[in-house]
Amino acid sequence: MADIRLLNVTKSYGKHRVVEGFTIEIRDGECFTFLGPSGCGKTVVLRMIAGFEQPDEGEIFIGERLVSAPARRHYIPPEERRIGVVFQDYAVWPHKTVLENVIYPLTIQKVAKEEASERALKTIAMVNLGGLEHRMPFQLSGGQQQRVALARALVSRPDVMLLDEPLSNLDANLREEMRFEIKELQKNTGVTILYVTHDQEVALAISDRVAVMGTDGRICQIGTPDEIYEQPIDPFVFRFMGVSNFLPLEEREGRLFVRESAAALDHPIPAGREEAVRKGRLVAGCRPFDIKLMPPGRGTQGVVQRSSYLGPIIDYAVTVGGTELRVQQSIAEALAGGGPLPEGSTVGLHFPDLKWFEQEGELTQAGGAA
Amino acid sequence: MIGRLLKRLSIAEVLLALSVLVLVVVVAVPVFLIFWTALFVDGSMNIDDIVKILSEPDTYEALKNSIVIAAGVTVCSTILGVFFAWLVSRTDLPFKNTMKLLFLVPFMLPSFIGALAWKMLLSPYSGYINKFLMNTFDLADPPFDIFTLWGIIAVETMYLFPFVFIQVSGALERMDPTLEESARISGAGLLTITRRITLPLMLPSIGAGALLVALYSLAHFGVPAILGNEVGIYIIPTKIYEKLHQSAGSFTAIRTGTILASILVISAGLILWAQSAILKSGRFQVIAGKSMRPMLLKLRGLKYPLLLVSVIYLAVTVLLPTATIFLVGGLKTYGLELTMENMTLDNLKYILFEWQMTKDSIWNSFYLSLAAAFVTMLVGTLISYVIVKMKIRGKFILEFLGVLPFSVPGTVIALGVILTWSGKFGINIYNTAWIIFVAYIARYMAFSLKSNSAALEQVHDSLEEAARACGATHWQALKDIVIPLIKPGMVAAFFLIFLPALRELTTSVLLYGPTTRTIGVAIYTLNEDGETVYAATLASVALVIIVIGHFLIKRVTRTSNEGV
Ligand SMILES: Nc1ncnc2c1ncn2[C@@H]1O[C@H](COP(=O)(O)OP(=O)(O)OP(=O)(O)O)[C@@H](O)[C@H]1O
Ligand SMILES: [Mg+2]
16 A cells, blocks of 8 residues: 655646646545546646656655656656556446456456456455456446446555546436445555545545645645535635635624625624735635525525525525525425515525635635536 | 667657658658659759750640649549439439449449440440441441540549549538528528538538549549550650650659659649648538438439439449450450350460469469558558557657658659669669569558558547556557457558559559569550450459459458457
């Protein structure tokens, strides 16, 4: 087993600089996720770790081994890095059966025939593909092919597994199932997993730690799923973790108001944010579920613009001092409060769980994956 | 020592170096020598001389004829090709699918054999049709003369129009029917739609097909040689042939040849450039993934007359010449009536078993095509792999060199190969089979590159990378993953080279020596020597071999496709 370290890695294609001074340490035996929007450079970083791409600058270590160091013209090819890779598009070999696919790494390592087929069959069983050993890939569903790829990456007991959006093409149920299976495999084998995705739900469910990457290939925040979710360091991370509302705020006579409006917030000025308040750049963020609806007159006053049923929840758009917020309420809650609120009605809002940020540039409302 | 060197170099570098080397030796050096010989005399540039040579009456005449014939063939092929393509894909013509296949048959018939047949039918006094008409209607003069510019244009058109037909019928089938439907919804009639929507959308495909015909016709040797040389009508490739043969390799003759060849290369380059520009401009408009049924024009009363026209056209251009070749090939002497009493199998026996020259030619064609197809396929796989798959510095050199084979006509290759391999670099293989072998590789490299790179593009990079991640070295990944996956493309490349090489004439006619005639050359020289019957007999043997070959290719490519 091994840890992975990237030190000051830089990679450009032509003039386009994908990552610059990229430094990160992935600990031995953990499940680490790169989470970031499409095109931010996740795949490029993963491919550099695997050895399919060469960094322009910097160093990459897998365990104690230096695998890429362009400055010293040092480069270990992929086949010597003891990694397993699951590609975004499965890359199951179409001319080989399931068993032939899975046994291939062992054949290459010249493992004795008996042992090789025993290990391959065991791994196939482990990913729940028992009985399909002799199928050709075109006879398998997408999810099954995915698991072939997973088994093929696992069978040689690599130090490190690199997974590039391995669940992106699966339906919701299968995705959840595979998520558990990957987590389970990691627990059983202790392999270090680097997982790449733009799906925050998967990232939160599967990871020991998450690195959120910005559009420019920069790392915004590294932390446990809980830290990332509960203490996002900036609006970008907050927005990336789910549907989000932002309230631009200002201080008048010691109280907080929604900027340029009469809507007051029944919340004291947060400690440690005085600087942002003074500069008039304080922003509060909250999730649709973290807004409590109350009768008018209490809390901050807003007007319901729209309400719609989304299965067991009701989704409102409420304007507060010119800012539109998404608010969600369970049906039970709504019924307890006297039924869903009609459009046009005035309502009181209470914010029990606000995240505080200092605003940089423009804010986009209700961003993130809905 | 070499082992150590190989270890130091990465596989990528070795493959790139090899590919560049092959293309340089086989294609780039010959082409370069042609330009060099054309431009420089005794190490200094000599433009006046070029102008002088080009303005000599016979070279000037050849240039003019080339343009007239290429233009005529292009226009006629385009009209025929578009008309028949439209007929089989956009009307309710009966037996459409059969007809569509039949329209491709002219491709199978080598055009110089077609020309031979038409010569037998329409040469002024001895042609069978002319004789028949003169006897029947008591004419003093023969009504047709095939030994004219028009004769050459007509015969070339018969065998080249499928280029346009394939392009256009393919595009008509892929065309998004909603484009036409939306026009119909807005009230336009079918004729208006055809004129305003369909035709403009088809223009890129029509243009691409037409340019292909122009390219082919410019570089084509067989038809103009058989129908023109006797009466002094020359085009660039036949002029080059005449110069080289008459002068037995004098420098002025070679120089004239290289100047004409340079003109061919440049025109071919321009045509290909125009073609890719046209295809690029039209690519995004036409294609729709869904296969919906486009609306079909109801031919009503014209249905059967148009079917009849198509059938007669095919009968006249394919059946009639083929039958003529077989019948004349069986005659006791040329000029006899085509009746049963005048037929004999002795000709066949003679050329297959007794005459050394014809026996040699069949054997030569076989092993040369086999060897060239095999080697070109492998080298083409290598080069395509480097171009399509590898990330390596210096690849652009290869990409540039890789375009060369597409734009070098057969005559040019022959001339370049003569310049390169006649001892200039210490190797003299002139008059041996080797020189033909080298020329075939250069001539058919384009086919191999096309087929192999199409196959390689289907193999996603991650398939190979997955093998590397599994611990396979680059070689192992190639052997276990890439090669098995592109095998159908390689097999296709092999046959795409083997079959045309079997009937090759244009390059081998400039390169053959006393014992290295190929089938094409043997037929051509027999005809030139007035041995018309034996020429026809050998041509019928060639036709049988070609038809068998086409059936085999169908079988083999089908089974190898099923294998994956
Ligand atoms: N081979 C390449 N040549 C040029 N640019 C590239 C290449 N590979 C990636 N890029 C660029 O690098 C950037 C990052 O690409 P990358 O594939 O890493 O994105 P990603 O984060 O994996 O996105 P996604 O979530 O959509 O897969 C993109 O802007 C992309 O255009
Ligand atoms: Mg990606």
